Amino acid sequence: MSIDDVMVSQLDGGGERCAVCGKSVAGSSGYTRIKFEEQMVALCCPLCLKTFQQNPLEFVRRQNTQAEVHAIFDLLRPKPVTQ
Numbered sequence: 001m002s003i004d005d006v007m008v009s010q011l012d013g014g015g016e017r018c019a020v021c022g023k024s025v026a027g028s029s030g031y032t033r034i035k036f037e038e039q040m041v042a043l044c045c046p047l048c049l050k051t052f053q054q055n056p057l058e059f060v061r062r063q064n065t066q067a068e069v070h071a072i073f074d075l076l077r078p079k080p081v082t083q
């Protein structure tokens with residue numbers, strides 16, 4: 001898998017995704033959107049809303065990682081030993 005492949009799969013669909021399960025909520029689909037810490041968070045169903053509310057920080061962090069292209073490059077870049 002090349003970097004281009006990763007980029008394409010990450011950006012595929014181009015729409016929002018449920019912050020909990022990753023299901024597409026592009027357009028008017030999805031259950032609700034809530035604002036958390038200055039960010040809009042999309043959720044596909046009441047169950048995901050409930051799950052999100054149990055651990056919002058974790059899901060917001062994960063959503064940012066998935067959504068931001070520069071974050072993807074960061075992940076792919078070899079890092080000096082940090083463990």
Ligand SMILES: [Zn+2]
Binds near residue numbers: 019020043044045048
């Ligand atoms: Zn969901």
